[in-house]
Amino acid sequence: MISPQLPYDCLTEVFEHVLIYSTHRHPKNLFACSLVNKLWSKLAVSLLWKYPWQWRGRFSSSPVFWKAITRTIISCLPEEQKSRIFFSSPNSPPPIYDYVKYCEHLSPIVIESIIEALEILQFDDIENSENIKTSRSSLQIEFWKFFMNKCLAVKSLELPNISIIDCPGATNCLSSLEELECCTFRSSNLFEELVPICHNIRSLCISCDEDNDGLSELIISQHALIEVRCISLNGEICTKIGQALTSQAHSLDILNLENSLCFPAAVLKNFINLTELNIIIDDKTPFDLNILRSVTLPNLRNLYIECNIEYPPLDIYVGLIERTRGELIKVEINSSHYLQRKECFSILIRSIFTSCQFLKVVCIYYTDKVKIELEELIKICKNLEEITINGRKLMENGNSPLAKPVFDILLKRGTENLQELALFGEWESSQDEIRNFFESWYYKYKKSLRWSMDFYFHKSNQQ
Numbered sequence: 297m298i299s300p301q302l303p304y305d306c307l308t309e310v311f312e313h314v315l316i317y318s319t320h321r322h323p324k325n326l327f328a329c330s331l332v333n334k335l336w337s338k339l340a341v342s343l344l345w346k347y348p349w350q351w352r353g354r355f356s357s358s359p360v361f362w363k364a365i366t367r368t369i370i371s372c373l374p375e376e377q378k379s380r381i382f383f384s385s386p387n388s389p390p391p392i393y394d395y396v397k398y399c400e401h402l403s404p405i406v407i408e409s410i411i412e413a414l415e416i417l418q419f420d421d422i423e424n425s426e427n428i429k430t431s432r433s434s435l436q437i438e439f440w441k442f443f444m445n446k447c448l449a450v451k452s453l454e455l456p457n458i459s460i461i462d463c464p465g466a467t468n469c470l471s472s473l474e475e476l477e478c479c480t481f482r483s484s485n486l487f488e489e490l491v492p493i494c495h496n497i498r499s500l501c502i503s504c505d506e507d508n509d510g511l512s513e514l515i516i517s518q519h520a521l522i523e524v525r526c527i528s529l530n531g532e533i534c535t536k537i538g539q540a541l542t543s544q545a546h547s548l549d550i551l552n553l554e555n556s557l558c559f560p561a562a563v564l565k566n567f568i569n570l571t572e573l574n575i576i577i578d579d580k581t582p583f584d585l586n587i588l589r590s591v592t593l594p595n596l597r598n599l600y601i602e603c604n605i606e607y608p609p610l611d612i613y614v615g616l617i618e619r620t621r622g623e624l625i626k627v628e629i630n631s632s633h634y635l636q637r638k639e640c641f642s643i644l645i646r647s648i649f650t651s652c653q654f655l656k657v658v659c660i661y662y663t664d665k666v667k668i669e670l671e672e673l674i675k676i677c678k679n680l681e682e683i684t685i686n687g688r689k690l691m692e693n694g695n696s697p698l699a700k701p702v703f704d705i706l707l708k709r710g711t712e713n714l715q716e717l718a719l720f721g722e723w724e725s726s727q728d729e730i731r732n733f734f735e736s737w738y739y740k741y742k743k744s745l746r747w748s749m750d751f752y753f754h755k756s757n758q759q
Contacts, residue, residue: 345398362413372396396446403454407439461489479503484510491517501525504558507534515540520547528558538563561587572598588612592619598626610640614647624652628659645669649676659684664697674709687721699725703733716746
């Protein structure tokens with residue numbers, strides 16, 4: 297008796313889980329599935345070619361990879377385009393599937409990688425070493441035309457420095473765009489061309505170093521922008537982009553700011569619906585953290601601040617935490633600089649355990665003088681799943697904190713919800729203390745604790 301076939305949508309969900317959520321996102325997990333039957337093969341191919349440029353979850357830089365995938369792409373080119381690119385069309389068998397139509401991610405680096413691989417393939421083939429008859433810039437245009445015409449729906453795009461909207465099929469291809477990565481140095485016209493077509497962008501990444509009317513117009517035209525990442529190196533204030541982002545305050549959920557704030561500080565006050573704020577700055581960029589003193593983000597659930605400046609203002613972070621509704625589940629405050637007074641650590645930890653009772657992930661600083669605060673944190677925040685503790689010397693005595701009291705607190709106050717422990721910085725400990733802690737934890741909860749440690753030992757018996 298023939299077993300019934302699973303519905304297509306069920307198979308799709310299963311295959312997506314295999315590809316996306318399996319360890320390392322290795323595509324070989326779907327290769328075997330593609331050999332079962334035609335339905336499984338078609339479905340596996342459609343998923344593998346959604347983002348074919350990655351290998352094990354990362355964008356591939358392997359020349360071998362790009363040579364292989366470029367051969368497949370060339371086989372999918374229509375004869376008309378082959379004749380414009382090559383003096384004589386490469387002898388390649390017709391593809392089993394029209395692979396390229398499933399592709400959902402495009403960027404200039406993809407096109408450049410294909411062109412570079414094509415040049416390498418030509419060099420490898422002595423008989424056809426002069427087969428490419430067009431310039432590199434013309435090749436770029438040809439391949440953008442090809443993808444715009446072939447792809448059913450591009451969901452993620454890094455905007456190139458050429459107009460692609462007039463390419464055949466671009467209107468349909470880009471109408472489903474959900475993620476856009478762009479640079480404000482691009483011509484305003486390139487953004488204006490997208491305004492009539494792209495209304496469902498959910499994630500926007502901007503390298504923001506000057507104002508751009510076209511980008512501002514595109515932002516305003518979106519139905520519900522959810523995530524914005526702004527990267528600014530020069531601290532240029534882009535008023536129009538700031539006003540445009542304000543128009544999306546009703547839907548904006550995640551904000552990432554890197555290096556400098558590229559829009560007026562007052563704009564931040566409008567983002568009261570944010571549930572996630574990520575800030576990454578260093579001592580080489582002009583980001584004035586004082587702007588956060590007057591910002592209230594009541595719905596915040598995830599806060600990440602990486603502030604590599606001297607004397608990071610922890611009181612500002614404390615205020616930001618205390619002005620929420622107490623629904624934070626993740627708080628990570630990182631700095632590569634030492635803090636001088638133990639009061640800085642104490643105030644920050646107290647603000648966390650008084651304002652974040654539902655906390656699941658936390659990163660804190662620690663010295664021997666804040667043991668009481670650490671114990672209160674572990675006792676009150678019973679939902680903690682991951683904790684990172686940065687051991688720091690105090691300027692007043694220069695001593696590294698002891699690790700054993702921390703281990704004792706975790707064994708006494710920790711719960712079985714805790715799954716991961718990370719220790720960084722400088723600690724005084726021994727291998728025996730570390731081993732005894734993990735053995736005691738396993739004995740108490742009958743399960744192991746994931747851990748990572750990267751710190752300097754300060755015991756004479758350490759090798």
